[in-house]
Amino acid sequence: MRLYLSSMGVGDHPERLVEVLGAGASVGVVLNAVDDRPHAETQMAWEVERDELDHLGLRPERLDLRTDTDVERLRTIDALWVRGGNTFVLRAAMARSGADDLITGRILDSSLAYAGYSAGAAVLCADLSLIAEIDDPRAAGPDPLTTGLGILDRPLIPHVGTTAFDEGRLCTALHDRLTSDGVAHHALRDGDALATVAGPLLPIPRRP
Numbered sequence: 001m002r003l004y005l006s007s008m009g010v011g012d013h014p015e016r017l018v019e020v021l022g023a024g025a026s027v028g029v030v031l032n033a034v035d036d037r038p039h040a041e042t043q044m045a046w047e048v049e050r051d052e053l054d055h056l057g058l059r060p061e062r063l064d065l066r067t068d069t070d071v072e073r074l075r076t077i078d079a080l081w082v083r084g085g086n087t088f089v090l091r092a093a094m095a096r097s098g099a100d101d102l103i104t105g106r107i108l109d110s111s112l113a114y115a116g117y118s119a120g121a122a123v124l125c126a127d128l129s130l131i132a133e134i135d136d137p138r139a140a141g142p143d144p145l146t147t148g149l150g151i152l153d154r155p156l157i158p159h160v161g162t163t164a165f166d167e168g169r170l171c172t173a174l175h176d177r178l179t180s181d182g183v184a185h186h187a188l189r190d191g192d193a194l195a196t197v198a199g200p201l202l203p204i205p206r207r208p
Contacts (some may be wrong), residue, residue, distance in 0.1 A: 001022050001107055001108065001114075001151070001196060001201070002021075002041070002079075002107075002110060002112075002113035002114065002196065002197050002198075003020065003034075003107070003113075003114055003115070003124075003151075003195060003196050003197070003201055004016060004017045004020040004021070004113075004114075004115035004193060004194075004195045004196045005116060005117070005120075005121035005124070005156065005186075005193060005201075006115075006116075006117040006121065006157065006188065006192065006193035006194075007106065007118065007121075007158040007159055007160070007187075007188035007189060007190045007191065007192050007193070008084070008117055008118065008158070008190040008191070009052065009117055010052055010056070010117075010192075011112065011117070011191050011192060011193040011194070012191040012192070012206070013193050013195070013204045013205075014056055016193065016195045016204055017056065017115055017193075017195075018056055018057070018058070019195075019197060020079075020113050020115060020195055020197055021058060021078070021113045021115055022078060022079060022113060022198075023057060023077040023083075024057055024058065024059065025058055025059065025078040025079045025113070025196050026058075026059045026061065026071060026077060026079070027053055027058045027059060027060050027061070027077075027078065027079045027081050027115075028060075028061060028062075028063040028070075028074070028077040028079070028080045028081070029046065029049050029050065029061065029062050029063060029065070029080075029081050029083070030059045030064075030065060030080060030081070030083065030090075030116075030120070031045050031046055031049070031062065031083050031085075032064065032065045032066070032085075032089065032094070033082070033083055033084055033085025033086055033087065033089055033090035033093075033118075033119040033120060034083065034085035034086070034089070035066070035085075035089050035093060036085075036086060036089050036139045036140075037085070045083060046062055046177035046205070049060075049081065049083055058079075058133055060081065060138045061073075061077075063080075065093040065094060065096075065097040065099050066093065066096075066097070068097075070100065070185060071099050071102070073099045073137065074102045074103060074106070074112075075106075077112070078112075078113065079112065079113035079114070079115065079117055080103070080112065080113070080114050080115065080116070081112070081115050081116065081120075082115070082116030082117075082119075082120030082121075082123070083092055083116070083117070083118075083119075083120055084116075084118025084119045084120055084121075084158070085118070085119050085120075086119060086135045086136065086139045086140070087119040087122045087123055087128060087131045087134075087135045087148075088131070088132075088135055088136070088137040088139060088144045088145070088146075089119075089139050089140045090119050090120065090123050090138065091123055091128065091144070091145045091148065092140040092141065092144065092145060092186070094123070094149075095145055097129055104149045104150070104151065104154070105147075105173070107151055108151075114151075115141035117158070117161070118158045119135065120162060120179050120196075121156050121158065121188075122148070122155075122156045122157075122158065123148050123149060124148060124149050124150075124151040124152045124156070125148040125149075125150075125151075125152045125155050125156055126147065126148055126149075126150040126152070126153075127143065127146065127147065127148065127155070128145070128146045128147065128148045128150065129146050130155050130157075130174065130178075131155075132146070133174050134157075134167060134168060134170045134171055134174065135167075142161045150197055151183075152186065152201075154184045154185050154186060155178070155183075155185040155186070156185065156186040156188065156194075157171050157175045157178070157187050157188065158171055158188045158190075159171040159172070159188075159189075159190060160172055160175045160187045160188060160189050161189045161190075162189070162190055168190075173185050175187045191206075192204070192206070
């Protein structure tokens with residue numbers, strides 16, 4: 001598997017992101033975690049992600065999982081960059097389009113490099129029930145899916161230690177409770193990332 005999972009944006013390790021995705025790779029940018037937000041906000045999100053990937057020498061192209069031709073591109077694209085937002089909204093878009101099976105299969109056979117942050121990372125967990133303490137499942141409509149893609153062996157909690165916004169405070173409280181209860185989970189502070197290009201998924205050491 002080739003994975004780069006961060007708490008917020010590229011994080012503090014852009015060189016590892018490029019290593020995972022491949023220098024100069026064509027990268028599909030998935031923004032469906034913000035489908036519940038106004039169009040202007042979604043357009044701004046695209047511009048921010050596009051510019052950041054451009055700056056790293058990558059070649060971003062927007063993929064909307066609500067569009068059949070974009071979903072078909074998942075069969076051939078080199079890599080994905082999946083933005084944060086609402087995990088349940090993202091999961092619903094993946095399920096409706098069949099992108100979940102395509103993405104999972106290509107991650108597992110290492111033909112697709114997958115990178116994402118916040119919701120884009122958390123959606124890889126097997127069980128999203130805990131994420132309902134952070135993201136509102138109702139944003140995805142009735143009967144939201146609480147099963148993720150099953151790539152990760154434990155929950156992933158982003159924004160740990162962040163107190164500047166509500167989501168960070170909720171993530172921190174959830175991390176503290178899971179730690180107290182002895183529940184194994186990936187805990188990421190903003191700037192942190194997990195990565196692998198072969199072998200186990202490991203945290204990238206923080207810079208001194």
